[in-house]
Amino acid sequence: MRAAPETFARKVEAQRYLTLIESQIARGKWTDPERAKMTLGDYAERWIAERPGLRPRTVELYRWLLRRHVVPWLGGVPLGKIDTPLVREWRAKLLAEGVSVSTTAKAYRFLRSVLMTAANEDRIIPRNPCQVRGADKEQPNERSVLTVAEVTTLADAMPARFRAMILLTTFASLRFGEVTALERRDVDLVAGTVRVRRTFVEVRGEGLVPGPPKSQAGRRTVSVPPTVVEVMRETWRRTSATIPRRWCSPVRRAGRSGGGTSGRSRRGRRPLLAWGWLGCTSMTFGTPGTRSPRAAV
Numbered sequence: 681m682r683a684a685p686e687t688f689a690r691k692v693e694a695q696r697y698l699t700l701i702e703s704q705i706a707r708g709k710w711t712d713p714e715r716a717k718m719t720l721g722d723y724a725e726r727w728i729a730e731r732p733g734l735r736p737r738t739v740e741l742y743r744w745l746l747r748r749h750v751v752p753w754l755g756g757v758p759l760g761k762i763d764t765p766l767v768r769e770w771r772a773k774l775l776a777e778g779v780s781v782s783t784t785a786k787a788y789r790f791l792r793s794v795l796m797t798a799a800n801e802d803r804i805i806p807r808n809p810c811q812v813r814g815a816d817k818e819q820p821n822e823r824s825v826l827t828v829a830e831v832t833t834l835a836d837a838m839p840a841r842f843r844a845m846i847l848l849t850t851f852a853s854l855r856f857g858e859v860t861a862l863e864r865r866d867v868d869l870v871a872g873t874v875r876v877r878r879t880f881v882e883v884r885g886e887g888l889v890p891g892p893p894k895s896q897a898g899r900r901t902v903s904v905p906p907t908v909v910e911v912m913r914e915t916w917r918r919t920s921a922t923i924p925r926r927w928c929s930p931v932r933r934a935g936r937s938g939g940g941t942s943g944r945s946r947r948g949r950r951p952l953l954a955w956g957w958l959g960c961t962s963m964t965f966g967t968p969g970t971r972s973p974r975a976a977v
Contacts, residue, residue, distance in 0.1 A: 715804045716760025720794075721751045723759055723804075727794045736889050737881040742790055749774055749787040759798055764809045767791070771815055782818040789816050826850075826961045835911075844915040846958065847908045848874070853962045854902065856955045857881055861890060864916075872909050875901045 728734070728742050746755075753770050754762065767788075774784045792810035799808045826834070835846040848859050857879035866875040877899060880888040893899055904912075 713760065715802075717758045718804070719755060720757050720759055720762060721746070721755030723798060724750065724755075724791075724794045727797060735881055735891055735894070736883045736886075740883055741786070745783075745787045745790045749779065749783070750791060754791075759795075759804050762795070762805070762809050764811045767809050768812050768815075771812060785816055785818045788812070792816065826958070831958070831961060840915055841919045844908070844912045847911055848904065849955070849958045850962050851908050852902045852904050853959070855879065855959060857888075858893070858898075860888065867912065869909055869913055872904050872906060873901050874904055 724746050728739060728746070734742070753773060754766070757766070771784060771788055774787065775781070779787075788810065792808065795805065795808045795810055798804040799806065831846065831850050835843045838846060845859050848854050848862075849856065852859075852874060854874070854876065858876050861878050861880045862874060862876075866877060868874075876893060878890055879893050879898070880890055883889050
């Protein structure tokens with residue numbers, strides 16, 4: 681039996697309060713005020729640790745957002761004390777201190793997910809206070825798109841072991857983590873297909889770590905244009921002495937990745953071309969008025 685959070689001057693007021701609480705319990709709307717005293721920082725740490733299916737890169741991102749942008753302002757606040765005005769104020773402070781709109785949006789979406797669990801699954805708070813309209817929207821910079829001729833020129837200028845990677849990424853619509861995780865058994869040169877079963881993610885301090893695709897739909901078999909198949913066959917023939925036959929791409933499973941996905945050089949300068957732009961180029965082949973990757977090659 682729990683005591684009410686306050687005393688009542690008259691018995692009828694106490695009975696009215698009890699009736700309200702019993703109604704909330706019957707409708708599944710009651711929340712335990714004692715559990716709501718847990719701080720956001722402690723709850724968010726548990727949320728990350730207990731959340732099923734999070735990829736290593738996602739765990740790293742969530743912990744960085746929590747440590748850098750959430751805990752300094754909201755980490756010590758009890759869950760029951762967090763309301764929409766406080767969330768709006770926290771977001772405004774991030775932007776005022778120079779945090780980018782995209783990073784602020786990521787931090788807001790992370791906080792919203794944490795508090796959604798607290799409200800809907802754990803019943804610690806009555807509702808999710810993350811109700812700031814537009815706070816989850818990012819404003820990413822537009823990425824450059826290459827032409828087919830530019831992709832071909834780029835591939836021809838690269839060492840033979842990287843040429844197939846560039847062409848597969850562009851004309852088979854593979855992500856960097858997917859193309860580097862391909863094994864020889866995933867490639868059928870006769871049928872002209874590659875099977876995506878897993879992917880690499882780059883984790884700070886650990887390098888490339890293998891894991892499953894982002895979703896079930898990520899497990900797929902992709903058709904490869906004949907000209908790219910021929911490049912892959914020639915690449916294997918030339919690099920068989922230096923690259924393990926089990927791996928299609930010359931990237932280590934752990935350790936340094938060579939900066940393929942970082943988007944910045946060691947000196948902090950923007951590169952002339954980031955690997956992700958090849959994926960943007962691939963997507964343009966499927967837009968109205970353009971050719972498919974197979975037709976483009």
